[in-house]
Each structure stands twice: as C-alpha cells, then as structure tokens.
Amino acid sequence: MGSPLVAEPRARKATPKPKPAASATCYHCGNACIGKPLLADDKPFCCDGCKLVYELLALNGLCNYYALQDHPGLRHIKPVRTNKFAFLDDPKIAGSLYSFTDGNHTAVTFYLPGVHCSSCMWLLEHLNRINPAITSSRLSFSTKEATIHFQRNEVSLRTIAELLTTIGYEPYISLDEQQVRAGSRVDRSRVYKLGVAGFCFGNIMMMSFPEYFGGAGIDPTHAWLFRALNLLLAIPIVFYCANEFFINAWTGFKTRMLHIDAPIALAILITFSRSIYELSTNTGPGYLDSMSGIVFFMLVGRVVQERTYRSVSFHRDYRSYFPIAVDVLTSGGVFSKSLHDLQVGDMVQLHHDEIIPADGMLIQGKAHIDYSFVSGESDPVTAEVGAPVYAGGRQTGGMIQVQLTKPVAGSYLTSLWNHHAFQKNKAATGERQSSIHVLSRYFTIVLFSLAGITAIYWGVKDPSRILNSVTAMLIVACPCALLLSATFTNASVLRLLSKHGLFVRDASVIETLGNADFIAFDKTGTLTDNRLQVSADKPVGVEDAALIAAAAQPSRHPYSIALYDAYRCASLPKVTAWQEHVGNGVEAMVAGQVVRIGHASFVGAAHASGDGGNANVFARIDDQIFAFSVRPSFRRGVGAMIERLHRRFGLCLLSGDNRNQEAAVRTLFGKEATIRFAQQPVDKLNYVQQLQAQGRRVIMIGDGLNDAGALQQSDAGITLAADVNNFTPACDAILDAAFLPQLPQLLRLSRVNGRIIRLAFAFSIIYNLIGLFFSVQGLLHPVIAAILMPSSTLTIVLISAGASVVAARMVGLRPAAGKT
Amino acid sequence: MSALFILVIASILVAGGFLGAFLWSVRDGQYDDQLGASWRSIYDDEPLAGAKQ
Numbered sequence: 001m002g003s004p005l006v007a008e009p010r011a012r013k014a015t016p017k018p019k020p021a022a023s024a025t026c027y028h029c030g031n032a033c034i035g036k037p038l039l040a041d042d043k044p045f046c047c048d049g050c051k052l053v054y055e056l057l058a059l060n061g062l063c064n065y066y067a068l069q070d071h072p073g074l075r076h077i078k079p080v081r082t083n084k085f086a087f088l089d090d091p092k093i094a095g096s097l098y099s100f101t102d103g104n105h106t107a108v109t110f111y112l113p114g115v116h117c118s119s120c121m122w123l124l125e126h127l128n129r130i131n132p133a134i135t136s137s138r139l140s141f142s143t144k145e146a147t148i149h150f151q152r153n154e155v156s157l158r159t160i161a162e163l164l165t166t167i168g169y170e171p172y173i174s175l176d177e178q179q180v181r182a183g184s185r186v187d188r189s190r191v192y193k194l195g196v197a198g199f200c201f202g203n204i205m206m207m208s209f210p211e212y213f214g215g216a217g218i219d220p221t222h223a224w225l226f227r228a229l230n231l232l233l234a235i236p237i238v239f240y241c242a243n244e245f246f247i248n249a250w251t252g253f254k255t256r257m258l259h260i261d262a263p264i265a266l267a268i269l270i271t272f273s274r275s276i277y278e279l280s281t282n283t284g285p286g287y288l289d290s291m292s293g294i295v296f297f298m299l300v301g302r303v304v305q306e307r308t309y310r311s312v313s314f315h316r317d318y319r320s321y322f323p324i325a326v327d328v329l330t331s332g333g334v335f336s337k338s339l340h341d342l343q344v345g346d347m348v349q350l351h352h353d354e355i356i357p358a359d360g361m362l363i364q365g366k367a368h369i370d371y372s373f374v375s376g377e378s379d380p381v382t383a384e385v386g387a388p389v390y391a392g393g394r395q396t397g398g399m400i401q402v403q404l405t406k407p408v409a410g411s412y413l414t415s416l417w418n419h420h421a422f423q424k425n426k427a428a429t430g431e432r433q434s435s436i437h438v439l440s441r442y443f444t445i446v447l448f449s450l451a452g453i454t455a456i457y458w459g460v461k462d463p464s465r466i467l468n469s470v471t472a473m474l475i476v477a478c479p480c481a482l483l484l485s486a487t488f489t490n491a492s493v494l495r496l497l498s499k500h501g502l503f504v505r506d507a508s509v510i511e512t513l514g515n516a517d518f519i520a521f522d523k524t525g526t527l528t529d530n531r532l533q534v535s536a537d538k539p540v541g542v543e544d545a546a547l548i549a550a551a552a553q554p555s556r557h558p559y560s561i562a563l564y565d566a567y568r569c570a571s572l573p574k575v576t577a578w579q580e581h582v583g584n585g586v587e588a589m590v591a592g593q594v595v596r597i598g599h600a601s602f603v604g605a606a607h608a609s610g611d612g613g614n615a616n617v618f619a620r621i622d623d624q625i626f627a628f629s630v631r632p633s634f635r636r637g638v639g640a641m642i643e644r645l646h647r648r649f650g651l652c653l654l655s656g657d658n659r660n661q662e663a664a665v666r667t668l669f670g671k672e673a674t675i676r677f678a679q680q681p682v683d684k685l686n687y688v689q690q691l692q693a694q695g696r697r698v699i700m701i702g703d704g705l706n707d708a709g710a711l712q713q714s715d716a717g718i719t720l721a722a723d724v725n726n727f728t729p730a731c732d733a734i735l736d737a738a739f740l741p742q743l744p745q746l747l748r749l750s751r752v753n754g755r756i757i758r759l760a761f762a763f764s765i766i767y768n769l770i771g772l773f774f775s776v777q778g779l780l781h782p783v784i785a786a787i788l789m790p791s792s793t794l795t796i797v798l799i800s801a802g803a804s805v806v807a808a809r810m811v812g813l814r815p816a817a818g819k820t
Numbered sequence: 821m822s823a824l825f826i827l828v829i830a831s832i833l834v835a836g837g838f839l840g841a842f843l844w845s846v847r848d849g850q851y852d853d854q855l856g857a858s859w860r861s862i863y864d865d866e867p868l869a870g871a872k873q
Contacts, residue, residue: 064863118859121860140852140856141853141856142852142855142856143853188846188847191846191851195842196839203832207828225828229832
C-alpha cells in the first residue's frame with residue numbers, strides 16, 4: 001500500500017466542527033445543531049447558510065419572518081455556486097422570462113419550489129425592504145409563483161434570482177417553463193358562464209313564482225312583464241352559457257358520433273323553442289326555468305369536476321427537466337449559452353448537481369453520473385476521460401467538461417419521445433370507452449323510442465296534442481340526470497382522491513383506474529426511495545464506525561455520504577491525510593490508522609467474502625475488512641401494500657436497475673410475479689404493450705423519465721413524486737409518495753366511483769318516471785315541473801357526494817399524518 | 821302596477837350589479853390563490869420580533 005498523500009480534506013458544507021452535541025435547534029430552519037451552534041444575536045444556528053439568511057433579514061427589519069412561524073427556513077445546506085445564474089445576464093434569455101417590460105419597469109414570474117408556509121409568503125412579499133429596486137412582489141401560494149416587479153436599470157434579473165437563492169428560495173428556471181406556465185393558466189370562461197347562468201336562473205325562478213301558484217289574481221300586464229323578462233334572461237343562457245354543449249354536440253355530429261352532450265343540446269333547443277312558441281301564442285309560461293336550471297347545474301358540475309390542480313402538471317416532457325442554459329467554455333472564457341443555441345462540438349462545463357443537456361464525451365474532470373432518472377439504474381456511473389456521457393444524467397461531485405457530440409434534440413433520451421406511444425391522444429381514446437357514454441347512448445335510444453310511441457299514440461287519438469306531449473316528454477326526461485350524477489360523483493371522488501395524495505388528470509382516468517386488473521411497478525424511486533441504506537456483514541464497533549465515518553466524510557460519492565450518515569457520531573477522529581482514487585475508493589489516515597473504503601479489489605477483500613456476494617462497498621481498517629451493502633431502501637408500508645394488491649391485481653416489476661436487489665424484491669412480490677431487471681425504457685413500454693395484447697388493463701407506476709414510455713403506453717400511468725409540484729414525466733395521475741401505502745384503497749375508491757354514479761342515476765330515473773307519467777298524458781303542471789327539476793338535482797348531488805365520502809371511509813382511507 | 825314595474829326592474833338592476841362585481845372579481849384573479857389572501861390579511865406591517873434596525 002502506498003502511503004496516503006497528504007491532502008487537506010474538503011470540508012463537507014454546512015457541517016460544523018464536531019464537538020460534544022448540544023441539543024440546540026437552529027433558529028432559522030429548526031434542525032438540530034450538530035456540535036456547537038453558531039451564534040448570532042444569541043440565537044443558535046446550525047450552519048453558516050442559516051446564519052447568513054438570518055443576518056440578512058435582521059439587517060432589513062424582516063424578523064417578522066420568524067414571528068409568524070417557528071423555524072420557517074428551509075434547511076440551507078445547498079450553497080449555490082456564484083455564477084449559477086450568470087445566464088440571466090444574457091438579454092435574450094432574460095427577455096424570454098419577462099412577462100412585461102417597458103425598458104425599465106419589468107415584471108417576472110418565478111416558480112419557487114421552496115415555498116411552504118405563511119412566513120415564506122410574508123418574506124417574499126417584502127423583498128423591497130432588502131432591495132429597494134424591487135417595486136413589489138406578490139406570491140401566489142397555490143402555484144408557488146412569485147411575480148416580481150422591479151426597475152431593470154437598477155437591479156438585474158440575475159441579482160434578483162441570487163437574492164431569492166440566498167434567502168432559501170431558489171427559483172426553478174427550466175427550458176420548458178414558458179410553455180408549461182402558459183398551459184397551466186386556468187380557463188376562466190366557464191366561471192363567467194356559471195356566474196351569468198346563476199344570475200339568469202335565479203331571476204327566472206323568481207319571475208316564474210306567480211305562474212307556479214296558478215297565476216291567480218295576477219294582472220295580465222304583470223304576467224306579460226314576467227314572461228318577457230324571463231325570455232330576455234333566457235337568451236344569454238342559451239346563446240352564451242350553453243354554447244359548449246352545442247359546440248360539443250355539433251363537432252360530435254360532424255364526426256358521426258353521438259357526443260355525450262348531444263342529448264342536452266337537443267333538450268335545450270327543444271325547450272327553448274317550445275317556450276318561445278308558448279309565449280308568443282300566449283298559451284303558457286314555457287319551461288324557461290327548467291331549462292336555465294339544467295344549464296346552471298350542468299355548469300356547476302363541470303366547474304367542480306374540472307377544477308384542475310393548478311400547481312400539478314401532467315404534460316411535461318424532458319424539456320422541463322433540463323436547465324435553460326449551461327456554461328460553455330470558449331477560447332474567450334466561460335459564457336452561459338441557452339440550450340436552444342447549443343451546437344455539436346461545444347465544450348460544456350457542468351458543476352455538481354447539474355444535468356448533461358445532450359450526449360457528449362467527457363473531456364476533463366471526475367464524472368460520477370447519476371442516470372437514475374433516465375435509466376432507473378440507482379448506482380452512479382463513473383466515467384473516465386474520453387468516455388461517452390448521455391443526456392439526462394446528473395453530475396455529482398466536482399466540475400466536469402463535456403464536449404457535445406449530438407444536438408440537444410437528437411440525444412438518446414429525446415429519441416424516446418419520438419416513439420409512437422407519444423403520438424396518440426390518450427384523452428380522446430379514454431373518453432370514447434367510458435361506460436357513462438354507453439349508458440347515455442342507451443338512455444337516448446330508449447327516450448326517443450318512447451317519444452315515438454307517444455307521438456303515434458296521440459296521432460291516433462288526438463293529433464293536436466302530439467307536439468305538446470312529445471316536447472314535454474323530451475324536456476322532462478332530459479338525460480342531464482345521468483350527466484349530472486356522473487359529473488358530481490366524479491367531482492366528489494376527485495376531491496377525495498386528491499385529499500389522499502392522488503392527483504388525477506381528469507375524470508375519465510378514475511374509471512380507467514377502477515377497471516384496471518394489472519399493475520406494473522418501477523423499482524428505483526418508486527418502491528424504493530432515494531435514501532441509501534447501509535447494512536454491514538458484521539457488527540461495526542463504535543471506534544471503527546467513527547474511523548469509517550471520518551474517512552468517508554470528505555468524499556462526495558453517494559456511497560461515502562451514505563456511510564458517513566450511517567456511522568457519524570458527535571466527535572469524529574481527526575483526518576490527517578486523505579485521497580480519492582476515482583473509480584476505486586478513498587484512502588485516508590485517520591487517528592494514525594490507514595482506512596480504505598471502496599471496491600473489493602481496491603480494499604483488498606476477497607469478493608466472495610461476507611454477505612453472500614451482495615456487498616458492494618468494502619472498508620479496511622488496518623487488517624480488518626468490513627463488507628457493506630449500500631442499497632436504496634424500500635419505502636415504508638410497501639410490503640403490506642403489495643400484499644393487499646395481490647388479492648386483486650396481477651403485479652409485475654420492471655426495473656432499470658441491476659439484479660443486486662433481486663432477493664429482496666422476490667420476497668416482496670412472491671414466486672409467481674414477473675420481475676424484470678435491466679429494462680431499457682423501450683423494454684418497459686413493450687412489456688406493457690404485451691400485457692395489453694393479452695387483454696390486461698395495465699396501470700404503470702413509475703417516477704422517472706425511464707418510465708415515461710411505459711406510463712404513456714399503459715391504460716393509466718401513475719407517477720410517484722415526493723413533491724407533486726416537482727418535475728414529473730407526462731402521466732395520467734400523480735401520487736404523492738407519502739401516500740403510496742394507501743394505493744389499494746385509492747384504487748378501490750376509483751372502482752366504487754362507477755357504482756355511485758349508477759346509484760345516483762337510478763334515483764334520478766325515479767324522478768324522471770314521475771315526470772314522464774304526467775308528460776306522456778300531456779298533463780305536466782308547471783309547479784310539478786318546477787319542483788321535480790331542482791329536487792332531482794339536489795338528490796343527485798347529495799347521493800353522489802354523500803356516498804363517495806362514505807365509500808372513502810369504508811375502503812379505509814385516512815389522511816396521512818403530517819401532510820397538509 | 822307601475823310600482824311593481826319599477827321594483828322588478830330595480831331588483832334586476834341590483835342583481836345585475838352583483839353579477840358584474842362577481843365577473844370583475846374573477847377577472848381580477850381574486851379566486852386564483854385562495855390560501856394566500858387569508859394569510860396576507862393577518863400580517864402586521866411592523867416587525868413583531870425584536871429586530872435590529
């Protein structure tokens with residue numbers, strides 16, 4: 001063994017000098033201070049970062065931040081390198097981010113994932129105290145977006161981004177952010193329609209009151225006034241509020257499809273023309289009240305059902321994963337360059353935690369590239385100079401230089417998006433198969449045949465009453481009851497699911513989830529979380545543990561970090577010499593002893609020894625060898641969840657990882673389940689397709705870009721995310737990782753959804769039958785019509801909302817503790 | 821009779837005013853962030869904690 005080189009260990013950031021632990025909590029972030037806390041104004045801080053933020057806020061009289069919440073700060077352990085936001089100095093990039101500018105006064109909207117409490121909001125809305133060139137800032141809490149107005153001549157966008165980063169709210173600026181933001185803007189037109197419909201409906205009901213009570217004692221002039229006003233109020237309902245029903249029906253008609261809105265459009269049309277006829281011939285008051293009621297309640301249902309989760313995006317692709325610009329090394333120095341302008345041959349500099357924007361070749365530096373998001377492989381890959389590196393990988397450790405060999409759009413990662421699975425429009429196919437549509441079609445057919453029979457009956461008996469009774473029947477039996485029960489039940493179930501961590505793209509996905517019979521899981525990041533778990537082949541003594549932790553501490557390799565976290569203690573022995581051998585391990589002189597950590601060959605361990613060959617990290621202290629297995633740990637509750645799912649679903653595992661966790665996975669899934677390792681993204685997609693060819697309805701649950709193809713191909717793709725606001729590949733639903741153990745219950749609730757719709761529908765049918773009974777005879781009194789319509793709607797709302805809440809409780813859904 | 825005329829018209833106008841207010845508030849984005857507004861209203865302008873100048 002060569003004697004260890006004398007090297008000053010790089011201090012781990014934010015880790016104070018080890019001293020006997022005082023159990024103080026940081027005033028800023030609330031974390032326990034390891035060792036002696038740093039003090040400022042007699043307040044303890046765990047690290048320089050937290051102290052810095054406090055001092056900045058105190059200087060500007062912003063200590064209210066700490067008064068509103070205890071320890072509101074984020075753990076500030078990620079110092080950002082100084083020129084990370086240098087690309088914002090590029091006027092072209094900065095210009096693309098401005099939402100408004102007149103040359104000086106400028107507005108910009110940043111997405112700040114760090115926002116989490118009311119203190120954040122207070123601080124971010126008082127930025128002008130820190131920098132007076134910021135005129136105002138306003139935070140939309142539900143979207144975590146801060147809109148900042150500033151004087152561009154006095155402060156640059158880069159300074160603002162750096163200020164936000166300093167106080168712990170690093171803005172998230174990505175290549176695709178512009179498009180994503182534009183797409184997430186809510187369409188308010190339906191809310192306007194709802195407001196107008198509510199206004200007209202309420203007033204029409206009021207004007208119709210005299211008619212309900214037989215119009216006795218009412219002056220004919222008054223009756224005329226009320227009827228005229230009713231007609232006036234009904235016009236915006238038909239021509240503005242209801243236009244989406246007509247548009248849907250018409251586009252369906254053009255493609256020779258009976259759209260679900262077609263019967264509604266027909267009912268509105270018939271009701272309106274008949275009312276006009278009655279009013280103009282002075283033969284009756286018409287049915288304007290029922291008509292406006294139908295439109296109003298339908299709109300209520302749709303607004304509630306399609307209230308989107310604004311901060312959740314279901315349509316992101318790889319572009320929102322990429323940064324907006326990278327540092328490019330040229331002969332004239334380092335410049336930041338927008339990703340759009342990158343060319344083959346550019347020399348790109350990547351720092352710790354940055355993403356490789358396109359396939360390239362490593363020119364300089366020690367590359368530890370984490371491809372887990374792209375390939376599912378959890379072990380970071382070490383690349384030597386000259387080796388190819390691929391887009392989407394995340395560099396961990398020091399700075400590297402990469403020469404691009406392919407354009408951004410031509411990389412391996414992006415080629416996945418050209419697969420045909422991404423070309424089909426999933427929403428359209430899903431809607432066509434919905435059971436509600438099928439039911440609605442039968443209902444419409446039955447209704448029209450009934451109308452035909454009525455027409456024939458009256459044609460024989462008394463032809464003058466044909467029109468009357470047929471229109472009355474179509475009005476009363478309008479299939480809106482079915483649509484209403486579906487929309488309100490969907491809305492209620494969507495709300496319940498989101499309360500329990502499952503955010504569903506739209507209502508049609510609920511049914512797909514309920515009908516599924518097969519679930520395919522990804523492993524890395526889905527069943528396992530990102531923390532690495534360390535298990536040793538034999539007990540590690542206190543002193544040895546301290547030696548290992550001390551030797552591992554300076555390294556940035558994920559395994560070293562895991563070892564340090566597993567074995568650190570309050571007082572680590574002093575490291576006198578330390579060296580990292582890239583691709584092999586580290587060698588250190590700790591308290592007079594040589595400690596080596598790394599590969600078996602580097603440490604000098606016989607590979608087969610210990611842990612059945614399962615160990616992947618070895619440590620040697622003098623002559624003693626420890627074998628560690630450092631693996632991602634399974635999420636809590638996964639075992640019980642799989643067991644529950646087994647009863648109803650076929651299960652399989654598609655992992656991009658290597659086989660080293662096969663035994664653990666096998667015990668989890670049982671002997672029969674299909675478990676596939678080393679799956680490329682396209683393999684996953686193909687396997688899902690294969691299952692579908694066997695008639696399976698497949699749910700794919702994954703987390704990374706490597707699952708994107710399978711998520712898209714599956715009947716319902718669920719993305720698992722630790723924070724639903726963060727990047728997720730395109731999918732049908734997003735599941736908060738904390739709620740993963742409740743997946744069986746969530747799926748059961750989705751299944752119950754269809755039953756509740758049919759129940760509510762059955763009840764509304766009873767109302768319809770009563771109405772039909774009268775209208776077929778041509779005897780429908782306006783009072784009965786006026787009572788039937790709202791009461792049937794009310795029953796539907798009560799049944800669907802009540803039944804879904806009861807169902808949620810019955811399947812055993814509980815809000816997870818500690819989640820808001 | 822004319823009293824009823826005036827009252828009905830007036831009631832519609834008042835209701836129309838509220839409709840206008842509703843539409844304006846939606847357009848103004850007042851319903852966009854439902855959490856933030858409730859917090860914003862409880863903030864004091866003066867620092868609560870002992871802050872240095």
